[in-house]
Amino acid sequence: MAAVHGDVHGHEHDDHHPSGIMRWVKTTNHKDIGTMYLWFSFTMFMVGGFLAMGIRAELYQPGIQILQPELFNQFTTLHGLIMVFGAIMPAFVGFANWQVPMMIGAPDMAFARMNNWSFWLLPVAATLLVGSFFVPGGAAAGGWTFYPPLSTQGGLGVDLMIFSVHILGASSIMGSINIITTILNMRAPGMTMMKMPMFVWTWLITAYLLVLVMPVLAGVVTMLLTDRHFGTSFFNAAGGGDPVLFQHIFWFFGHPEVYIMILPAFGIVSEIIPTFSRKPLFGYSSMVYATASIAILSCIVWAHHMFTAGMPTVGQLFFMYATMLIAVPTGVKVFNWTATMWRGSMTFETPMLFAIGFIFLFVIGGFSGVICAIVPIDIQVQDTYYVIAHFHYVLVSGALFALFAGVYYWIPKWTGHMYSETLGKWHFWLSMFFFNATFFVQHFLGLAGMPRRIPDYNLQFADFNMISSLGAFGFGLTQLLFLYLVIDCIRNGEKAPQSPWDGATTLEWTHLPSPAPYHSFETPPIVK
């Protein structure tokens, strides 16, 4: 095995990879591709963030000020689509590209050329999505869930969105197959499944979920496309179809999608908490089992998104009970993280701050999720700002905070430079403050009945909306600080040692220098 790797990626090639733009276009190196994924997702995060700023600027006070309702709807729709498919998901795939091979002692991803292809599909899809703003009729405006009949009635923007989702789905499926194959076949000698770092485990399970549900999404958008242009009536009641069918198929994809965005976040946090507590992860095996359990349960709860769409009581109760039961394995995870910190020699560098912030705020998001799962309450709060607050606590302070934690944790290994701890701490505390200013008050707005996806509102909601908008502007500006911090780290950061973190035990810290060499683990390490 070592000989084969030596032939393909011999030392003599180490310093002779292509340079300039072609290095990035033609690269099959997991680190280059990981870097591209991360920069791409940050760019899309800025685009999605710009749309969010537009939404919050319009909602700063009652009445229509900046965005006409049609454009407002396009902003909310594309904000959701871009953040989910363009920012959060590719960012985690970027982490997987960088970290999975290094953490299991593999030289690269299993299918290196397919890896290049799955990345380069993304800019094409993003161009279609963002470009749809400039076609006649503008972008899709039916919400990120593109329910019919709105999505069967929209203009060219909806078609561009459908093609974009097809391409993004193909990219995700290829990425997942690559990750599964890499993890199952390319682990270093001695790296048994139950010795794999939690991040690798969570990505393995996430990749299976992706392979399971992305074809469902591709199928449902194709049905939408044929309804729009080829005379079918899957979702058209006048032609014998049923618009609720769309909701069932979409959410069969959509709910596991939530876990696709949060399980790798669990993995990142499960690496960081033990490192900065200087203790092994409490209940490692329980964590693995809990992750598998969450993945299985995530596939049988989809209809809790559609309690008000018309459903027999038996169905409502089934999905309510099943949803609430997810709190059990999730609770196992939260208790395990807490137990890992218990009596540990903790220090609070920026990755740890973001990881603890993640636990604190994700638990709030989790609890509001259990509240939404209760049918009588959901009937009151569905389509209000309560739901917006709930899923932003899960996806921003959950997935995004974990991504920030991961960047701070691994950036010394990626760049060979330390980031500025002072700026990192500023980034954390400002993000924490502004995030809560933006979204905590939205719980109150939702409980008071303010509907989502509407550009105007009653005077009674004015104060909380103003606080929320100010918080959002602050949160947006804070992320520019993060961009500055990363560039400053790459250009001027102090040289990082092999392992700047005392408690880090995974292979990239114990076996590889910082920055990690272009080709690592050509000869696999032997794990004991």
Place this chain on the structure above:
Amino acid sequence: MEAWLQNKAEEVNKITEKQSSVSILQIAKAVMAAFMGIRTKSDLENDAATLKPVHVVIGGIIGGLVFVICVLLLVQLVVRN
């Protein structure tokens, strides 16, 4: 490396021997533990040494169906009253 491979082959042989004598109860216990998300380390190591992935996958599918049926029965009970 060769020594490691030889050891590995012996390990695999031992595991294969153990795997042929796995009971349904053990698979059920492993799957139930996975549903709860809690497992002791000794039980887990025993599972890792004796269970094949195919056991766990089939056990998981059956476990999932049993779980769905149990929740449905609970719902029927609640609705009947």
